[in-house]
Amino acid sequence: MRKIIFLIALMLIFISTTNGATIRVLLADNLESVELISPSGMKLLEGGTYMPLVQQNANLTIKPVLGSISYYFSDVTVNNVSSPVTFAPLTEGVKAGSFPLITVNITPVKKYNVYRGEMEIHINASGKLMLVNKIDLEEYLYSVLAAEMGSGQPLEALKSQAVAARSYAAARLGRYVRQKFDVYDTVMSQVYNGYLYEKDTTIRAVKETGGEILHDNKGGIVDAMFFSTCGGFTETSANGAHYLISVNDCGQTRPKTETEWHTFYTTKHEGNCHLPNTGFVANFRWVKSFTFAEIDNTFKQKDKTGKVKEITVVKREPGGRISSLKVVGELGEVVITGELNVRNAFGGLKSAGFSLKKDDKGFTFYGGGYGHGLGMCQVGAIGQAKKGRAYKDILSFYYQGSVLASLK
Numbered sequence: 469m470r471k472i473i474f475l476i477a478l479m480l481i482f483i484s485t486t487n488g489a490t491i492r493v494l495l496a497d498n499l500e501s502v503e504l505i506s507p508s509g510m511k512l513l514e515g516g517t518y519m520p521l522v523q524q525n526a527n528l529t530i531k532p533v534l535g536s537i538s539y540y541f542s543d544v545t546v547n548n549v550s551s552p553v554t555f556a557p558l559t560e561g562v563k564a565g566s567f568p569l570i571t572v573n574i575t576p577v578k579k580y581n582v583y584r585g586e587m588e589i590h591i592n593a594s595g596k597l598m599l600v601n602k603i604d605l606e607e608y609l610y611s612v613l614a615a616e617m618g619s620g621q622p623l624e625a626l627k628s629q630a631v632a633a634r635s636y637a638a639a640r641l642g643r644y645v646r647q648k649f650d651v652y653d654t655v656m657s658q659v660y661n662g663y664l665y666e667k668d669t670t671i672r673a674v675k676e677t678g679g680e681i682l683h684d685n686k687g688g689i690v691d692a693m694f695f696s697t698c699g700g701f702t703e704t705s706a707n708g709a710h711y712l713i714s715v716n717d718c719g720q721t722r723p724k725t726e727t728e729w730h731t732f733y734t735t736k737h738e739g740n741c742h743l744p745n746t747g748f749v750a751n752f753r754w755v756k757s758f759t760f761a762e763i764d765n766t767f768k769q770k771d772k773t774g775k776v777k778e779i780t781v782v783k784r785e786p787g788g789r790i791s792s793l794k795v796v797g798e799l800g801e802v803v804i805t806g807e808l809n810v811r812n813a814f815g816g817l818k819s820a821g822f823s824l825k826k827d828d829k830g831f832t833f834y835g836g837g838y839g840h841g842l843g844m845c846q847v848g849a850i851g852q853a854k855k856g857r858a859y860k861d862i863l864s865f866y867y868q869g870s871v872l873a874s875l876k
């Protein structure tokens with residue numbers, strides 16, 4: 469068996485082919501072992517120099533050993549290196565039409581996921597492995613778009629998502645030096661599933677907006693948050709950012725009283741994010757009923773209130789989301805503050821935009837929208853694209869006062 473190994477015979481310095489910004493994406497942490505395979509072979513970055521390491525399709529197993537990183541193929545321990553270490557696919561001699569890729573196997577977390585870019589491995593504070601994918605920001609977006617919006621959406625909507633996701637990522641580049649990565653690959657940041665989820669449409673949307681981000685009115689990068697469905701109005705952020713203010717996505721008069729909000733949430737009117745005959749329509753308006761027994765089982769702070777008797781809105785934000793809600797029970801009352809806390813208090817409501825009615829059986833929540841409500845309404849962007857609006861107009865609508873700029 470010609471096992472692998474043109475080990476470290478030559479020391480060659482390869483020039484990186486990446487020109488643009490690079491992002492570090494956390495793929496997994498606290499690992500006992502990582503297996504890497506590349507169809508093009510791999511090289512190791514140590515001390516600023518790349519050294520060829522393994523041939524095509526050879527498996528490399530990496531484990532933590534007493535605070536350093538051990539890597540080996542076949543059953544022979546080859547080397548121990550200090551943390552961090554970077555493994556990269558060999559870019560030389562790759563067949564035309566294919567990419568240098570690395571397959572990652574972390575059974576059962578990410579079994580045989582395939583990634584562009586390089587793999588940076590650190591020893592974490594617990595002495596285990598942390599795996600970070602260092603990838604060109606543009607290539608990262610190819611996959612993010614598919615996960616965050618879906619590859620089958622209109623091109624102008626995908627382009628809006630490309631610019632929003634690029635700005636969101638760019639706003640985080642280098643911000644968290646101590647944690648050694650820029651973003652998570654989950655909804656904690658933006659969902660990123662690697663190369664296998666890229667589609668022609670998402671690649672096209674990224675390329676047609678290449679390097680474009682949003683700037684605020686002081687020239688800073690817009691923290692371009694986005695969410696699924698606003699249900700009528702996006703929300704105003706408590707952080708005071710001028711580009712995260714409530715916009716009217718439905719053309720209806722903005723309700724002022726609780727009675728008007730109840731009418732609003734129980735009416736299916738027009739709206740950019742109201743797309744009948746699509747799977748999104750169930751998020752534009754929704755109804756969730758709880759019997760008294762169910763609400764007692766669901767309510768997170770029942771130990772403080774006892775059996776729930778009344779639920780009342782204390783404060784509603786400009787876009788309708790409830791930021792303060794009072795729950796009165798047999799034993800006492802609690803006030804829940806914050807949009808996410810309000811949603812989570814009742815088992816994870818789709819949004820904090822709702823009105824409530826009590827009858828002799830229990831409580832019914834009449835809601836609108838899905839998600840936190842800040843920034844771009846993704847289904848609204850899809851609706852606007854279907855009406856023929858261009859991505860620049862969609863972005864300037866959802867991020868008020870922002871301007872397109874180029875990522876340096």
Ligand SMILES: [Zn+2]
Pocket residue numbers: 697698699700701717740741845847848
């Ligand atoms: Zn909307």
